[in-house]
Structures are given as structure tokens and as C-alpha cells.
Amino acid sequence: MAQQEAQQRRPSIHDVASHAGVSAATVSKVLSGVTTVKPENAQRVFDAVERLGYRVDPLASDMRRAKRRMIGAIMPEFESEFFGQMVTELEGLAEQRGYTLVAASSRESEAREKEILARMHDWRVAGVVLAPVRNEHGPAAAFMKANGMTGVLIDRVLADDAFDTVSADSAAASAEVARALISQGHRHILVVGLGQEAATVRARLEGFRNTALELAPDMRIDVVLSESDVEPLRTLLRDYFSKREAGDDRPTAVYSLFLKGTLVALSEFRRRGWHCPNDISLVGFDDAEWMQVTWPAIAAVVQPVRRIASEAMEVLFRRIEGEGGPPRARLEPCKVLMRESVGSPGSVPHSGGGDRQ
Amino acid sequence: MAQQEAQQRRPSIHDVASHAGVSAATVSKVLSGVTTVKPENAQRVFDAVERLGYRVDPLASDMRRAKRRMIGAIMPEFESEFFGQMVTELEGLAEQRGYTLVAASSRESEAREKEILARMHDWRVAGVVLAPVRNEHGPAAAFMKANGMTGVLIDRVLADDAFDTVSADSAAASAEVARALISQGHRHILVVGLGQEAATVRARLEGFRNTALELAPDMRIDVVLSESDVEPLRTLLRDYFSKREAGDDRPTAVYSLFLKGTLVALSEFRRRGWHCPNDISLVGFDDAEWMQVTWPAIAAVVQPVRRIASEAMEVLFRRIEGEGGPPRARLEPCKVLMRESVGSPGSVPHSGGGDRQ
DNA sequence: CAACAGCGAAAAATCGATTTATCGATTACA
């Protein structure tokens, strides 16, 4: 092959040293910006670097230091816009600081989460951004604590006694949703959630309930929670509506505490031939691009992904640089977009179930 | 602090060696499964490993070999379901083989793509899975070639003379879409695409056009292509429909060649107050979870993510292990899901534009 | 004029593993 260039091995720091007529130590110093090198020699080093196309081997470079210039990121999944954007943001922020981001998905499993964390510990990452599957009290956080890792917890967390946390202000956003729905006249609302133990689901539920009952004490709030998976929730929701099909005690609005729940609710509405907002209103936590192009557009709570990412990285790097002090819990404000899927109850007669299977 | 355990440094192979009363070399051999070690000594090594909780440092371990046990993955973005799932799949497959996946997003920029590739080259990844922004002829592929990297190209590629490629069989899927739309009676169809140079967009367009014109030579096919970004496409599409608002030459169906195009089309329909499939039919390349819960459900071409991922990894690892031979181009079959957004033209009178701004 | 401080750069140790060369003890064979 004509790939002589490609075949020969990468130049090492010693190659640069011999080309520049200095020692490897000097090359290292020049490249790391030490000033006690004669300008003449420095220039020769730069020239040699240029000529050979030398690049520092980050792996060898990281060998000697305890912490490597890598940041680990563990997300529950990559398929949703929220975590997808989050990884992209984190990656950019890590790169800005000369770090490499290693991202992994726990696929909603705490066991996997811990295993990934162990791998990252093997790599001696300088820090970890962990979006836990459930909350800050899972085995992953315990592992990080036990092994003295530095990290920051995001998203499904409230506060922790060992790690900084950054998350959306779920409670405040939920309160705003409650105000909006109540001002539209809703007095019977179904809240749909998943994972009772997840810290944020609790915060979202409580934030909603407290504000709602404060504004309208006669309010009726039903709750359908599925412990773990999405499919059980689908069943629970189906049962819930089946029981209320005949009577007049059907809720006039549904508030879903997370994206998958919004999808399940919409799919259930479809099955029953209900349309938003005439037959029922819908608001969901987590926005997605498609929600503004469907008919009706779906109302949603938008989480401040960029702010969460940048705050998380900010605080993480401060810890990496050795900053002490007690861990802080940060809450970033959300935006609530009330779109067409929310209307006033009873303004239009229900279309009644059954025009579709 | 009570974290004595956490504070003391990780045990190294020498700690294990001294605890087991053997040399570091013996420990290394035992752990890598060499059989020429006395069973008694092997057992003592295992015991020491157990007692100290020793884990091999992958970074140090990789130092001595030319290729490291890392796989790089470069995707154009992480926000969409397709690439999100892709990364998740690739990660699992790499892990199965004892490799770590380092994923990065080129954010639809060829410059960034090449820069990321250079960083991965610095890390001496064993191989790269590259989903190029445009096609197989970009600067990134050239960089890989010039530096003798091993890799596989996926998604927006057709075939390459240096690297194996794995992608969805866009042409066949497009042909199927054409057959379906024509059998429903459509004779005037708008195809929406982005990135004229992207290999797959061309394949999708040609696959559609060829089959359509073969089945219905009187067919009229309009094409709206935007070179680079999504926003220009929105403008182009708006202009296209504005010109045809009055006359009767409005297409009866839209076929979008990629996900963002489907969103743009839907958003344009909304603006004009058109509903699918009564006013216009819509099929899009790339499926998403929400497409089956909206009203109407959106017809889509489903790409075989898992198959593409596993084929890519399969072929990549064969190359890593030194398999020779000319590069192969693989095409994986798609599934076409004709949902409610597609109907027969003229079966219901157009609702006419303008019931919304 | 000897001792000493200061500077710049080279030499050497280090990180934690793998791999090659080497070595001692045991067994085999002449």
C-alpha cells in the first residue's frame, strides 16, 4: 500500500526531543507552558512538534496523575430528547476544559448503574455526572461514597449529604401547572407517574397537590402511579378510565409527571376516541419537539437542560479542584408551556368514548 | 472523616503480588488466563485479588499495546431516537467484548467531526463507528484513511473504497413507500429532503422516483431540498405551498426523507390548518415513539437500528482482529408502517387553508 | 580565590500494567 505515512508509528515525546536536540523533560515543560526554558529551545521544540505532527498521548499523560482527565456521565437512557441534549451539553462543557466525556446508559437499571460506575472507577475518572435511575439513595451513590469518588447528581434527585445535586425545580413547576389548570376551571385532575421512590416524582406530585388544594380545597386529585415499568402503567391507566367510563366522575384533565406517561396517556385517549382538549386536557412534564407540531399541540413543562448541565459541570470541576464545604442542592427553574391540549372543562360536550375500537 | 477505606490508594498489581507471595508478572499471567502457573500459586493470587478488591487499571493495561480497548462512536446528534438508540446499542455491544465506548456528537458539523476523530486518534481507539454528517466522502473519512485508523461507516453512507459501511436500505424502503402511495391513488407527491450531498438522501429520492415513475409514468414528483440546515427548509416549504395555494396543483401527499423534515412538514400543515390524511397525506423516513399516539398516527419508515448496530460492531471487530479483504457495503431492510396519516386523495374534500392564522 | 546562589537542562524515578529475557530447580537422557 502507499500508506507509508499511516504505517509508521506515532511520534513520541522522545522523537520530538531528539529532533529538537533537547531532552524529553524539556519538551514536556515547553508544552505545559513552563517559563524556565530558553526561548530558543522552546522554539526548536515547537518546530519539531510541528514538523513531526506530534500530539500528546492523553493516556500516557494521565498515567502519572491520580485523577485522569476524563469525566464519566451516566444517564438512565439516551433515547429521549432530555438526556440526549444533556449528554451533548455535558460533552461540550467537558471538552472546553480539556477533558474527555465517557457517556454510558444505565438503561433504567440500578444494577447496571453500579456496574458502569465501577468501570468508571477503574478508569479513575476525575469526576462523574450521575443521573440516577431512582434517586440519590441508590446503590450507585453509595458506591461513589464508599470509593471516595467525586461527582454530582442530577435530574432525579433533591438533595444529598455527600454530593452536590442539580435538578429542575419540579415542585415550583408543578405548582404552576396546578395554578394554570385550576384557573381554567379544572376541579378533578388525574396525576400519572412512575416510580414512587423517585425523588422528583414525589416532589412533582407534592408540589402539584399542595398548590392545588390550597387554591381549591374542594379539588379532587386522583393519582395513578406505577412502580417500575411503563407497561404496568398502561394497564393501570386503562383500568382507571374503564371504571369511570359510565359515571360522571371522569377527570377533566391529566397531568403526567414524565414523558413516557404523556405518551401512555395520549395512547389511551386514542383508544377511547377522546380528543384534547374537548374531551380531556393534558399537560406533561418534559417537552419534546413533536409536541408543538401535533394537533393539538401538547402542553408541557420544559426543563432547563443547558442550565442544569452547566451548573453540574461548574460545581463538579470545583470539587475536582479540591473545593471543600458541604454539598449544595441546586434547583433550576422550569418553563411551563400551556399549549392547545389544555382547555376549560365542559366548554364543549364530550365526544363520548367508543368511536374507535 | 471515617473514610479510611476510600482514602487509601487503589491496590496495584504489586500489592497483589506481595500479598500472594509471587511476582507481579505471575499475577498478570494468572489474571490473563495463562495456564503455565502452578494451581497453588494461581489460587493464592485469586485469594489476594479477592481480599484486596483488586481491579486491573485499564489505562495502564492499555499502555503497552498499540491499540487500546476502546471504541469511538461519532454520531451527528444525540437528540433523536434513532441515534440515541444507536449509541445505546453500540455501547452494549462494545461492553460485551470488554471494550469501552467513547461516544461523541459532531452536532452536524464536519469540522467538529474531524476534530473529534483526531481526539479519538490520540486515544488510540481500536476502532471507530462513524455516522458521518454528510456522506462517506467527507474530511472525517479522509482523516481516518490518512491515519490508518480502522473503522466502519454507518447510516448516511452507501459504499466506500476504504471502509466497511452499514446502512438502512433506503432505496428499497423508498420504493415501498412509492408503491403504497401510488396504490392509494396519489399522482402528485412532494418529496422533502435536507442535504443534497448526503448519500442516503439521494438514495431515498432515487429509490422513490424510479419506482414511482415506473408504476405511474404520468406521475408528478416535486422536490424541495434544503442544503444544510432545517430553518431554510421551513422557508422553502412555506414558499412552495404558498405558490400552490390558489391553484389546483397542490400535491396530495408529502414524503419526508428524514425526521426533521417530517416535523417541519407537520408544522407547516398546522399553520395552514390542513389535517392528515383528509387534506394531505404524510409519510416520513424515521419512526419515533410519538408517531403512534398522535391523531392521526404518522406513517413512517422504521430503520433497523439494532441490526445496523450489531452488523457494524461485528464487521468492525473483524477488522480490528486483522481480517483483510475489500470493504463491504451492507444494506439492512427497513419496515414501512403505513399509519393514518396516509389516505386516498380526494376521498374527503379539502378543508381549505386558513382556519388558523 | 574559594564558596555559594541561581539558572537551565539533562538524568532518573514514577505511574501500573504486559512481555521478554533470564534464572534456578527438577527431570530426562546419554
Added chain:
DNA sequence: TGTAATCGATAAATCGATTTTTCGCTGTTG
């Protein structure tokens, strides 16, 4: 019995950088 082959294990070299230590030289000072 002496030499060769074999086996198991250790010492040492290696990967490519960083960091500490050492060294040589110049210039200053008592």
C-alpha cells in the same frame, strides 16, 4: 554422573508521558 531439556517463576524492559533529582555552568560575594 554430567549435560540438556523442561518447567515455573522472577527480574527487567517497555509503553509515553510527568515530575523530582541531579548536574554543569555562570556570576556573585565574603
